[in-house]
Amino acid sequence: MNRGPAATPDHSLRLRLQEGPSKRARFVADQTSTANQWPADAAPYDLISPARKRLGWALMAAATIGLLATILLQILYKSEVDTIGFETWRPVVYAYVLWGVAIGIGQVLTRGEDGQRALFLLPALLFTIAMVIFPTLFGFYIALTDWNLSSFNGRRFNGLDNFWQMLSDPYYRNALFNMVLYVLAVLVEYVIAFGLALLLNAQIRARKFFRVVFLMPLMLSPVAVSWMIGKSLMEYRFGPAATLARHLGWENPAFFSDPITARISVMLLDAWTFIPFMMIMLLAGLQAMSREVLEAARVDGANAWQTFWQVTFPLMLPVSVTAVILRIIFKLKLADIIITVTSGGPGGATDSVSSFIYREYRDRSNVGYGTMLAMAYLVIIVVFVTWLLKLANRFVRNVN
């Protein structure tokens, strides 16, 4: 009976002595170093017996075949090709979990210590596959189907039909165009946020109080902001903002009736909520900046304007870029304010991609097409943000 290398130290010693000085030296080091000691039953890769490896491979192969067979069986059952299968997909999940366990054991059996190290990573990896990668891939598949929840035929693969439909969809194009405008508005928000951060970084009275006050909008849910400001303060008939506007000479202060005014109003609401986010990041950057540099500039005779443009702004660029990019990512998700206040109107002037997808998916149960819109948007975002990061890196490098 082969007891395996881990339980036969003499045998392993003999093997190692036969392998030349370098391996021997490592063996000695392993024997003497307490820091590198591994559990007593752990075995380095080269000490694992072929039988144990075979067992590990067999286990992993059996588990993989089992998982694939379960998936195949269930697919055939659900597509009514055969009559053997499970009522729900839950057994497939169980098979996946068992497969994960088997892979873990298989790793230890076939790779010894390296396999045990892999166990630290494997659960997280399998979890990510199950919760992120698989749903994303499945999402891409759904995007290629004609799936209306009310349809009598259920889900039906329709290739790139949804994609072509998307390209000719004026409502989606309109929403994308609006997103460009919304993203450009981030630059204005950045200027305001920088101004506020400079103000709160200066030696002003009640600085702490103002810091808390300026942060408060960020603590509010956008839905609450929508109701409190968009649907109350800015309400045409009794809203205080509308009343004030009337006093200031605006005869019909309708904030959401004209396309341009409505778009600006939505931008203002969103900016009011998220400027504090940029402001707090910029403020942290300003506070982390070395005072010596500023003092040196002053000693060299720079005035406030020169100090800002020649010293503060360049030094703040890395923080600024981070703040702007994070804000753009938030902006790309803009939906709640629009859904609550304008429903995308008037005439689609304020519609965002997310609010349009929300209507397509939720109100119209058009799962296939809605998913295609979401997936296309995901790709656009990934490409755009990657490009933005590269551009930002180059910009920061050039300036500094």
Next chain:
Amino acid sequence: MKTDIYEKLVRAGATRRDVLKGAASMAAIAAASGVGLGASTRPASAASELRAKILQIPGVGKGQPTDADFQKVGELCLEATKANVKEGEFAGVELKFMGLNNQNLHNVLFRGFLKPWEAYTGAKISWIDLAQADYNARLQQSIATGTVDFDIAEMGAPFEGDVCGKGLTSVMPDWVKKQIDIDDLVNYLKPPVGTWDGKQYRVTIDGDTHNFNYRTDVFADADLAKQWKDSGGAGEWGVPKTWQQVQAVTKFLKGKKFKGQDVYGYLDAPKPWGGFGFYFLGSRATAYAKHPDDKAWLFDADTMKPRINNPAWVRAIQDVIDALPSEPADQINADPNTTGFQQFLAGTGSMIPWWGDIGSNVKTNDSSVIGDLCGFDILPGSDDVYNSKTGKWDKLPSGPNYAPNLAYLGWGVYVMARVDSDPKKQKAAWSAAAHLGGKDLAIWTAMYPSGFQCYRNSQHDIDEWVAAGYDKAFITSYLDSQFNSYNHPNGAIEPRIPGIFQYYSAAEDILANTFAGKMKAQEGADAIAAAWEKLTDQIGREKQVKLYKASLGM
């Protein structure tokens, strides 16, 4: 009944004496009327006594009903169940009930009503509570993924196409029809509503329709009447009876002052509202589009070809476009919630269509300033009606064409087909549904806050309402507008086809663009028709045609 109207009565302080007096008089009337057949073959006097008794729980003006009250009412209304079910007959049966929890009503009440039923029958009910906004998605996902995990569902009639049309519901046994006295339903809730292929599925517990709400003071104002005459307005100044008059009045009132403030006429709701906003265009269109000789009005019954781009609907869309410049400046951003609750109740505008909620809020809602200034009627008619068969506008010899928009058709309780394999469970589920749809329980839910409106002819007994503490003139006007819509011979019935809200939602997006001036009325209507055709093909045209016909009882 809506919460607000009840709270108004509480605030008005209806005394216990009033209530008792009403109850006593009702009992006397019942006693004097001799014997008769009640809901479930009980003598009329016993039925009246029971109704008078439950209407004292907790008593109008005695505060908000509690769970204990729901249980008491449920207990008192158990007689009908006892006639069909033996005590403990459903021991060991477990049922799952899916419904709403809007405003702490619906399922919250059902729990209380069904507790005595559970105690008597031995069955156990577990609950799936959903917010209104989550309901459609939950239901559709359950259906599409084949994971219907509930035995009984509270559901709106427009969803029947998705559920009954796909064979997911159990057919109502005859004993249930008898127990709930199904013949007492108002006309429009009788078959074909609640039925598919001639089989009854729904236990109705609510009624819904759009009625016409108007400002009595505006249309009785002498100064406005004079200005109307001076401007050459046709006929006498008064409440418009046709959409042509609504348009004329709305344009006339532009720029006018009334009681020192801007006065507006009709209020449109152009902003999308999750599909529900389409009902408001529907209310403008039914008088044009619903011909008395034709049951169909939204699609051609034989082909599902949309009628949304026919001259009748295009006229309704054009009416909105024409009226918007005469409405408040931000009307383009108004959804039905805004027109009803932020505008009309707050004194802006003098005419709107809505469900019964305006009537039940006008005297009770804190933001209402028109408590005694609101009148009710069925929706306006039209001097002419479009005949889809001839392609011409007809003038009816009887006068204007009226076609109340019977929007949404109210809530019902449905038993799912998955209980059919177990006769005991099936009977238990139907018994629970029948208990909730009982005739006596109905009058209580109509008078107390429940989320449900009237749906039975027996609820139109004004004396019963007055005896319970309601103002006679108000409740008469309000109930008449409801019941005259419910029982109208030319009512426009909601098409209960699968995915109906998808049709409405797609239309809302296009209409929003049309009302914003991006498209002409005909272009917008054609775009909606194209989107609907595509949707019909996606869902399955052949079956949609079949179900559409079935929903219209053709």
